[in-house]
Amino acid sequence: MSIELGHFALILATAIAAVSAVLGFIFWKAGDRVAGFLQQGAVLQFLLVGAGFATLIQAFVASDFSLKLAAEHSHSDQPLLYKITSVWGNHEGSMVLWVMILVLMGAAVAAFGRSLPKDLLALVLATQSLLTTAFASFTLFTSNPFTRLTDPPFEGLDLNPVLQDIGLAIHPPLLYTGYVGFSICFSFAIAALISGRIDTAWARWVRPWTLFSWVFLTLGIAMGSYWAYYELGWGGWWFWDPVENASFMPWLAGTALLHSALVMEKRNALKIWTVFLSIITFSLSLLGTFLVRSGILTSVHTFASDPTRGLVILALLAVVIGGAFALFAFRAQSLRAGGLFAPVSREGALILNNLLLATATVAVLVGTLYPLLLDALTGRTISVGAPFFDLTFGAIMAPLLVILPFGPYLAWKRADFVSVVQRLAWVAGLALFATILFFALRGGAVSLAPFGLLLGFWVALGALAELQDRAKFFRTDLRTSFRRLFGLPRTAWATALAHFGLGVSVIGIVSASAWQAELVTTMQPGQSAEIAGYVVTFDKLEELAGPNYRSQAGSFSIAAPDGKTRIALPERRIYVASGTPTTEAAIETYGFSQLYMQLGEAEEGNGGQVVRLWYKPFVTLIWLGAVLMSGAGLISLTYRRLRVGAPRPAHKSVPAE
Template identity: 60%
Template sequence: MIVEIGHFALVLSLSVALFQSVLPMVGARKGDQRLMETGTIAATGAFVLIGIAFAALVTANVTSDFSVLNVFENSNSAKPMLYKVTGVWGNHEGSMLLWVLILAFFGSLVALFGRDLPATLKANVLAVQAWILTAFLLFILLTSNPFQRLDPAPMEGQDLNPILQDIGLAIHPPLLYLGYVGFSIAFSFAIAALIDGRIDAAWARWVRPWTLLAWIFLTLGISMGSYWAYYELGWGGWWFWDPVENASFMPWLAGTALLHSALVMEKRSALKIWTILLAILTFSLSLLGTFLVRSGVLTSVHAFATDPTRGVFILAILCIFIGGALVLFALRASSLEGGGLFAPISREGALVFNNLFLTTATATVLVGTLYPLVLEVLTGEKISVGEPFFNLTFGPVMVPLLFAVPFGPLLGWKRGDLLGAAQRLYFAAGCALAALVGILAYTGGTKVLAAFGFALAFWLLAGSLTDLFSRAAFLRTGWRTGLSRLIGLPRSAFGTALAHFGVGVTLLGIVSVSSFEKEVITTMAPGASADIAGYTLTFDRVEQRPGPNFEAQTGTFSVRQGGGELARIETSKRFFPVRQMTTTESGIWTHGFSQLYVSLGDPSPDNRSIVVRIWWKPLITLIWIGTVFMAVGGAFSLADRRLRVGAPVRSRRKAALAGT
C-alpha cells in the first residue's frame, strides 16, 4: 500500500507541475496577482508530493519489499541498514527520483524565500522551473518507474552494486545533485529575464546567491567523489579524466565563471548578456552530464547501465531545453542593454580575464569528452582521450588564470592601478621565488616544472591573503587597529580570500603528489618487507573475515621507520556472493598531509604470496582540504548580510516611509 501511495503521489506531482508551468506565466502576462501566486502554492505542493514518493521508496528499501522491481534489483536482506537507505539513490530509478526531489526542493525555496522578487519575475522563474520538473517527471513515469511491481514477489534481492556500498557513495550523489540541480535556478532566472526582455543589476543580486549555493554543493560533491574513487577502487589515483568526472567538472568551471560574471553585473551593471548566456550554458552542461551518465553511451564506474530508450528521452529533453534556451537568447539578446563600460585594467577587466580562461578551459574539457563519442557515431572508430590530452590543453590554459587570481581583488572597480597591485604582492612574489629556489635545490634542478608548480601554489596562497592584510592596514595602523579593521571586513572579503586560498592548497597537493609520488609493486608473503620513501612495510598476516554480506581476505601490514613501529595498515579484497563481484578496500595511513597507500592484488598461482601495490603520496590530502577551503569560502560569502537568497528585505521603517 505504501508503494502505491508513493506512485500516486508521483503522478499527482506531475499534475501539479503542469499547473505550475502554465498558470503563473499566464498570470504574469495578464498582470493577474492570483494566478501568479499559484506558482508559490504549486511549487510547495510538488515538493511535498515528491517527498512522499521518495519516502515511500525509502520505506520499501528499508523493509526489503522485493515485490518492488527496484528493490529486488538493488537490495538484499543481508545488506547493512545504512546501505539499504543510501542504496535508494545507488541506481538509476532511485537517483532520478532524488534528482527531481532536489529540483522541487529548489523550486519551493524560491517560492518561500522569493517574497521580495518582482511578482512577474518570480512567476516566470517558478514556471520555467516547473517546465524542467515536468520533463523529468515524465521521464521517470514513462521510462524509469521506481515503483514497478513484481508478481510473484521474489524471496531475496540481487543486492546493491558492491562498489556503491560505501559511505563515500552515500554522500557523493546528494551533494552532486544539489550542485547540478541548483544551477537550474540560475537557468530559470535567465529564461525568465529573456521572456520579460529586461535585466538589471538587481537580477544579478537575486541570482548570485542561488548560483553560489549550487557551486558550494557541486564543489563538495566532486571532491567527495574524487576521494571515494581514490580509496575505494584501489587504483591509487585521485582523478582519471573519466568522461563522467568531466561531466561534473564542466558545470563547475562554467558555474565559477558565472559567479564572477554575476559579480561584475551586480556591481557595475556590465556583462549582462554574457551573464545570461553563462547561466544557460552552466545548467546545459549539467543536463549534458545527466545524459552522459544515463544514456548508456559511456562505460564508467560512475555511469548507470541503461537502455537506449532512456537515452533518447533524455536527449530529447536536452535538445528542447538547451536548444530552446539558446534560440530564445538569440532572439532577445539584441534587445537587451549591453551594460556599463570599464577600463581593461580594472577589477571588471580581471573578472573578464577570469571568464575568458574559465570558458576556454571548459571548452577543452568538453571537446576531449565528446570527441570520441562523435567520432564513433560518424566513423564507427573507437578512440580514447585521456590524461595526456587534458594535461597538454587544460593545464596551459589554467596557468595564466591562476597567476592572475591574486591581482583581481587588489584592483579598483572601473579603473585599477596594476603597478600598485603588483607592489602589494611583493611578499607573495617572495614566497613564490623561495619555493622555486627551494624545490630546484632539493631536486638538484631535475624537476623544473615541479618547481614552477610549487611557486605558483605559494603565489596563490600568499596572494589570496594579501587583500585582507592590505585592507586591514597592519603596517600603517598597528596590529591592534589592524586586527579591528580585519574583523570588521565584510564576510564576502573573507569568502573570496578563503576560496582563492583553497585553490592554492589544492594546487599544492596536486603538484606535490604528481611530482614526488613513489610506487612499489611487489609480490609479498607473510613476513616479507618492502621499503618506500624511508619507511619499511612488513606483511604481518592475511586472514579471512566474514562481513554482513561479503567475505573479506584481509592483509595486515606494519609500518616501521628506524626500527620502531609507527602504524598498522589493513587492506582487503571483498567477495560479494550475491553479485559474484570482488572489490578492493585500500589501506591508508595518513601522516601529516601525506599518505602511505596499500592495495592488495591477485594471489600467486601457488597461493603462498600476493601482489601488493604500495604508494607514498606526499601532501595528497591537501587536494581535498583545498576544496573544503573553497566551499567554506563560498559559505562565508553566502552569509554576507549584503548577499541574501533573494533581494534584500527592506527595513520596516523604510517600508513605512515608502507607504506614506
C-alpha cells in the same frame, strides 16, 4: 499500498508541475493570483515528490521486493545505511533524487521569493515547473522506479559492491544539489529573457543560488574524487574520465558564473554575459546527466544502458538547451547593457577570468565529446586521455593562476595596474622562495613541477597577501591592522579563503603527481618492503566476515620514519549475494601525505600476496583545498548584506584606498 501511494504522489506532482508550467508561461503577467498558484504548486511538488521518495526508502528499508527496483538493487542483509543509499544507487532511483532536488529548489524559491516582483517569480517558477515536468515524465515513462513485481523473489540481487560505501550517501546528493541548483540560475535567466527585465535585484537573487550550487558541486566533485581514490583501488584521484569531465564542465562554467554574478550584483555590469553563463552552466549540467544516464559511456556511474532512455534525454537536452539559446538569440538585445568600466579594473580582471574559464570549459568539452562524435559518425574509436587534458587544460589554467592574485587588488571601474604589481612583487618573491625550499626538500628530476608549485604558492600567498594589504599590516600599528582585518566584510575573507584553497589544491596536485612513489611487489608473511622511508611488513592474512561479504585482510605494520608503528588492513572482499570481488585499500595519513596500500591477487600455493604501495606526498591538500573553497562559498553565502562595489573615483588626486 504505500508504494502505490508514493507512485501516485510522484504522478500528482508531475501533473501539478505540468499545469503550473502552462499557466505560468501564458499568464505570467497576471500578477498575484497566478504567482500564488505557482508558489503553492512549487511547495506541493516538493511535498509530493518527497512523499514518493520516502515511500521508496521505506520499501528498500523493509526489503519489499515487490518493488522491482528494490529486488534488483538491494538485499535484506545489507546494513541499514546501504539499504537507504541503494535507493539512488541505480538509474531510476538517481533520477528520482534528481527530481527531488529540483523541486526542493523550486520550493525554496517559492518560500524565500515573496519579495520578488510577481511576474519574475511567476516566470522562474514556470521554468522550474517545466524542468520538473520534463524530468519527472522521463523518470515515470522510461525508467519508472515504482514498477512492481507480481511474483516477487525472496531475496534481492544486492547493490553493486563498489557502491556499498559511505561515499554513496555523500557524493550523489552533494553533486546533484550542485548540478540541479544551477537550474534556479537557469530559470532566472529564462525569466529575465522573457520579461526583458534584468536589474540588480535580479543579480542579488542569482548570486546566492550560484554560490549555493557551486559550494555543493565543489564538495560533490571533491568527495567523488576522494571516493574513487580510496575505493577503486588504482590510487588515482582524477582520470579525465568523461563522467568526471561531465561534472567538471558545469563547475568551470559555474565558477565563471559565480564571478560574473558578483560583478553584476555589485556593479550592475556584464548582465547579458551572466544570463548567457547561467544558461550554459545548467546546459552543461544537463549534458553531464545525459552523458552519464544515456549509457553512452561505461563507468561506475552507468547503471544500465538503454538506447530509448538515451534518445529521450537527448531530445530533452535539445529542447531545453536549444530553446534557451534560441530565446537568448531573440531576446538578448532587448536587455539593457550595464555599467561601463575601464579594461584595467576589477571588472576587467573578472572578464579575463571568465574568458579563461570558458576556454577551459570548451577544451574539456571538445576532449570529452570529440571521441563520442567521431565514434557515432565514422565508427572510429579514439581515446582522448590524460595527456590531451593535462596539456590543454594546464596551458589555459596556468595564465589564470598567474593573474588570479591581481584580481582582488584591482579597484572597481578603473584601476592602477602598476601600483598593484608593486604591491604584489613581494608575494612573487615569497612564492619563489617557498617553491625552491619545497623543491630542495623533496628533490627530484627537472620537470614542470617547480613551475606548478610556484603557481600554487603564488595563488595561495597572493590570497593571504590581499587580506594583509587590506588590513594594512606593516603600514600601520598592529592593533589598527587587526581591527581592520576583523572589520573586513565577510566577502573579503571568503574571496581570500577560496583563492587560498585553490592554491592549496594546486600545490597538492603538483606535489602528489611529481613526487609520488609507487611499488608493486609480492610479499610473504614476515617479509618487508620499503617505500619513501616507510617500512611495511606483512604480518599475516586474516579471514574476516562482514554483514554481507567475507574478506581476506592483509595485516601490515608500517614503521614510519619517525619510528612510530601503525597497522594497516587492506582487504579483498567477496560479496556473497552477487559473488562480486572488490578490493578495499588501506590508507594511512601522515600529516598531509598518505601511504596507500592495496592487496592484489594471492599467489598460487605459497601464501604470497601481490601488494601495491603508493606514497603520495601532500595528496590530501587536493581535497583540503576544495573543502576550503566550499567553506569560503558558505561564508560568502551567510553574508546577505548588499554590498555596492565602489568605483575608483576618476580624479587622480584622490588616493586609491
